[in-house]
Amino acid sequence: MKRWNPRREPSKKEQLLLKRLKRTRKLFSFLRLHRHEIFDDRFQRELEQIYRQTGAGSEPNPPAMMCMVLLLQGYMGISDAEAVEMTVVDARWQMVLDCLQAEEPLFSQGALQAFRERLIAMDMDRRLLERTREIAKRTEEFDWKKLPKRLSIAIDSRPLLGAGKVEDTYNLLGHAARKIVECATRLTGCSYKQICMEAGITLLQYKSIKAGLDINWNDPEQKDEALERLVRQVISLHEWLERLQIADEEPLRPYIKAVAQVQQQDLEIGTDGTVKLKRGVAADRRVSIEDEQMRHGRKSKSKRFEGYKEHIAADLDSGLIVACGLTAANRPEDEATEQLAEDMKRQNIRIAELSVDRAYINSELVQSVREARGEILCKPWSGRNNRGEYFVKRDFNIDMRSKTITCPAGHAEYFEPGQAVEFDAEDCSACRLRGQCTHSASGRGRTVQISQDERLQHRLRKLQKTRDGRERLRKRTGIEHRLSHIAARKGPKARYKGIRKNLFDLRRAAAIQNFETIHRSILAKNATYDKKAKAA
Numbered sequence: 001m002k003r004w005n006p007r008r009e010p011s012k013k014e015q016l017l018l019k020r021l022k023r024t025r026k027l028f029s030f031l032r033l034h035r036h037e038i039f040d041d042r043f044q045r046e047l048e049q050i051y052r053q054t055g056a057g058s059e060p061n062p063p064a065m066m067c068m069v070l071l072l073q074g075y076m077g078i079s080d081a082e083a084v085e086m087t088v089v090d091a092r093w094q095m096v097l098d099c100l101q102a103e104e105p106l107f108s109q110g111a112l113q114a115f116r117e118r119l120i121a122m123d124m125d126r127r128l129l130e131r132t133r134e135i136a137k138r139t140e141e142f143d144w145k146k147l148p149k150r151l152s153i154a155i156d157s158r159p160l161l162g163a164g165k166v167e168d169t170y171n172l173l174g175h176a177a178r179k180i181v182e183c184a185t186r187l188t189g190c191s192y193k194q195i196c197m198e199a200g201i202t203l204l205q206y207k208s209i210k211a212g213l214d215i216n217w218n219d220p221e222q223k224d225e226a227l228e229r230l231v232r233q234v235i236s237l238h239e240w241l242e243r244l245q246i247a248d249e250e251p252l253r254p255y256i257k258a259v260a261q262v263q264q265q266d267l268e269i270g271t272d273g274t275v276k277l278k279r280g281v282a283a284d285r286r287v288s289i290e291d292e293q294m295r296h297g298r299k300s301k302s303k304r305f306e307g308y309k310e311h312i313a314a315d316l317d318s319g320l321i322v323a324c325g326l327t328a329a330n331r332p333e334d335e336a337t338e339q340l341a342e343d344m345k346r347q348n349i350r351i352a353e354l355s356v357d358r359a360y361i362n363s364e365l366v367q368s369v370r371e372a373r374g375e376i377l378c379k380p381w382s383g384r385n386n387r388g389e390y391f392v393k394r395d396f397n398i399d400m401r402s403k404t405i406t407c408p409a410g411h412a413e414y415f416e417p418g419q420a421v422e423f424d425a426e427d428c429s430a431c432r433l434r435g436q437c438t439h440s441a442s443g444r445g446r447t448v449q450i451s452q453d454e455r456l457q458h459r460l461r462k463l464q465k466t467r468d469g470r471e472r473l474r475k476r477t478g479i480e481h482r483l484s485h486i487a488a489r490k491g492p493k494a495r496y497k498g499i500r501k502n503l504f505d506l507r508r509a510a511a512i513q514n515f516e517t518i519h520r521s522i523l524a525k526n527a528t529y530d531k532k533a534k535a536a
């Protein structure tokens, strides 16, 4: 296989271009000057493993060069088709790809897509992110030796809107049925209209399902009737496919599965054929036909979104992103820590301090860091009654050694983590502070919930009380900056459909960001040298 072997020393034209890249799009110059280090022989050999070395078929483009194209594409945020054009019309791309003066594209759009799929299938996007740390370690100017051996890692997430169209039950069924008919036209050679007539799904002849149903959508009875009509026609379509024995054909299968999924999650079909929308929302409700993995999620109690959550883990001292994870929007945050922990384990990362959001506090990663005597930094739970009307948990004195809790009036009770403590009802009834402490009915004492991780919460609350402690808790803002850079680079909406492809996109963005971090360190170091030289 052809190996990428671009020239090292910049030519005259390249030197001119490098001079122009000092204010904007500076990463082009970093990639040009460091491409031979990023894609050294060892990494190129690893990348070559994504192709079967049988010698059969046409010679692929050098994988290292294609990998560089993916980085440039992520840096510019452009489509595959534009990336192909850039190799001819943009001198910065040509310089980085070592094809200045090229008059023909270096690769086709299909080749770029195929390379990306191979890269994802072999998990080489994860290696690319790991590679950025390896480059940082080698880069003299980055001062790796001064950084601690056990790292301060922070984790955070952001919502990512899915790329698929979000639809209601009527449109989900109609959309899936339309796709089935379109696939059936290719399999049977019949026209779209002919299949709609033969399969008894005439509603698909209209531009949209809702136009075909044509009812007053404010009338619940008409809506129920319309739903029944639509479901009857979808069942009729399925029976037609089975009569033709094509229901199991590959192109139809995902859409038939989608119809079944929508029926199961959203509909109640009675034995007499009556159809009703289920009350409430199914736990793992499919919201799009085009992207089957995106889900409803919440940014806050009142703000909803449909798509995914992107999670990153970054080293707060070096500023490098070390691991990425992606989950559907309805999954709890701690689920992503499994992916992040695995990525960090591959890099032998030992965590001295883990700064997390409260949503991650029950994760196994937090547990394992605590077991390894690492420190957890997180905002503690504020406790109930946080509207300021009543005493909150922090007004009680909790002694973890003796496992006792003492209330503001001086009464003490024993507790066990994970249980609620109830103070003596008689003490509370006679207490002069009762009005500030509890609104429970008379005859009942004040209760305080002691969480399973009370020891940790206790330590965090103590930390929050001191200036030093608050400063340490604020360290976590570093990860928020990293996430906001990712958000600015990628925008609010997913580029791809599905979890795996979007994870690739996140890892690529993280790799680009890491290269920018390394580049900034080099520039800062060079500026210091220049200053010293001038002063001398």
Ligand code: SF4
Binding pocket: 407, 408, 409, 410, 411, 423, 427, 428, 429, 431, 432, 433, 434, 437, 438, 445, 446
């Ligand atoms: S109401 Fe009960 S728990 Fe609260 S301060 Fe008085 S005695 Fe203590």
